[in-house]
Amino acid sequence: MTDRMAIVGAAVVTPLGVIEEGIVLCEDGRISHIGPAGEGRGIDPEPGSVIINAAGKILMPGFIDTHFHGSGGDDVMADGVEGLERIARSVLRFGTTGFLATTIAARHDELLRSVEHTITARREAKGGAAILGVHLEGPFMNVSFKGAQPEWGIRDPNLDECRELLLAGEGLVRIMTLAPELPGGLDLIRLLVEAGVAPSLGHSTADYDTALAAIEAGATRATHLYNAMSGVHHRKPGLASACLCEPGIQAEIICDGVHVNPHMIDLAWKAKGPRGLTLVTDATAAQGHGDGIYTLGDFEIHVRGPLCTLGDGVTIAGSVLTMNRAIGNAIGFTGMSLVDAAEMASSGPARVCGVADQKGSIEMGKDADFALLNPDFSVDRTIIGGVVAYQDVTSRAIQ
Numbered sequence: 446m447t448d449r450m451a452i453v454g455a456a457v458v459t460p461l462g463v464i465e466e467g468i469v470l471c472e473d474g475r476i477s478h479i480g481p482a483g484e485g486r487g488i489d490p491e492p493g494s495v496i497i498n499a500a501g502k503i504l505m506p507g508f509i510d511t512h513f514h515g516s517g518g519d520d521v522m523a524d525g526v527e528g529l530e531r532i533a534r535s536v537l538r539f540g541t542t543g544f545l546a547t548t549i550a551a552r553h554d555e556l557l558r559s560v561e562h563t564i565t566a567r568r569e570a571k572g573g574a575a576i577l578g579v580h581l582e583g584p585f586m587n588v589s590f591k592g593a594q595p596e597w598g599i600r601d602p603n604l605d606e607c608r609e610l611l612l613a614g615e616g617l618v619r620i621m622t623l624a625p626e627l628p629g630g631l632d633l634i635r636l637l638v639e640a641g642v643a644p645s646l647g648h649s650t651a652d653y654d655t656a657l658a659a660i661e662a663g664a665t666r667a668t669h670l671y672n673a674m675s676g677v678h679h680r681k682p683g684l685a686s687a688c689l690c691e692p693g694i695q696a697e698i699i700c701d702g703v704h705v706n707p708h709m710i711d712l713a714w715k716a717k718g719p720r721g722l723t724l725v726t727d728a729t730a731a732q733g734h735g736d737g738i739y740t741l742g743d744f745e746i747h748v749r750g751p752l753c754t755l756g757d758g759v760t761i762a763g764s765v766l767t768m769n770r771a772i773g774n775a776i777g778f779t780g781m782s783l784v785d786a787a788e789m790a791s792s793g794p795a796r797v798c799g800v801a802d803q804k805g806s807i808e809m810g811k812d813a814d815f816a817l818l819n820p821d822f823s824v825d826r827t828i829i830g831g832v833v834a835y836q837d838v839t840s841r842a843i844q
């Protein structure tokens with residue numbers, strides 16, 4: 446057993462640029478060297494290192510999904526601590542090395558229980574992607590833009606409930622999605638800021654001025670830009686317009702080509718750039734589990750290919766998107782660079798999760814968490830702490 450790994454020959458995506466044929470050395474779970482590979486150019490791996498020949502592949506920092514409800518048949522809220530542990534292993538197939546377990550609107554006691562389960566699953570981590578905390582999506586959202594959230598779980602802001610949820614989260618609630626136009630919405634934002642939680646505007650009818658007031662109160666994020674919010678209209682600019690224009694907002698975007706038209710993703714990219722956008726999946730239990738009927742809260746979700754809808758076949762209900770596909774799509778829709786895609790899928794998410802000093806980029810001293818991708822953005826290997834946590838069976842057969 447060695448604690449050294451060398452990944453040789455991949456295009457290495459660092460914050461400063463891509464090293465076309467690079468070598469990355471890892472020791473004790475951390476990155477100990479990054480440089481060009483090749484005879485006389487780089488340094489050689491230490492004897493006894495696990496060597497991964499990655500020529501022709503792309504080495505990116507492990508992806509961090511900050512809006513994510515389930516995977517592999519398990520739901521973040523419905524399947525308890527063991528479900529969360531299975532989810533943490535399921536996402537490895539998609540290059541995801543960390544995520545925020547994301548709740549949906551529910552009764553207060555159900556939300557409390559879900560937060561507690563997440564904290565327990567994190568404490569008892571049994572391999573798999575790191576559970577980096579909680580994203581509370583609601584329950585304080587506008588019923589007019591409920592999306593696939595259950596109406597009975599949605600209510601006006603209640604600061605006491607919020608405090609209890611944050612307490613249960615032991616400092617690991619990282620994001621809360623809320624509608625600022627509701628009574629008490631701005632006070633809720635101030636409470637979150639005070640607690641070090643990122644207030645994220647979404648499931649909201651807010652007009653531009655209300656969005657500005659929310660930003661003034663401390664809102665820094667937006668939840669799935671364009672989806673479940675007032676839109677982009679030239680005489681009635683809504684929340685989506687404010688998210689596009691206001692530099693203080695980092696907006697999630699679901700790049701599956703279903704939730705948002707690719708041209709509107711390109712518009713968001715041109716308006717916001719890599720630091721203003723963050724790639725999320727909003728995936729449900731159906732992620733990576735094939736077509737069929739699944740559960741999200743009270744609802745049945747019908748999955749056919751990339752489509753994930755309620756029984757009416759029209760209302761979009763979460764997604765089956767994966768982080769590696771989100772990156773491939775984002776690059777395809779906009780022409781952005783791999784460096785920018787890594788900012789949106791790893792570095793930015795690591796900052797909001799409070800782990801940017803350890804995770805989110807390929808830099809010296811950071812955790813050796815990687816997604817090793819094929820040129821078509823399929824995942825060859827996922828590496829966590831310098832250990833291969835997932836390897837695609839077809840690539841295993843070749844070697």
Ligand SMILES: [Zn+2]
Nearest residue numbers: 512547582727
């Ligand atoms: Zn969601």
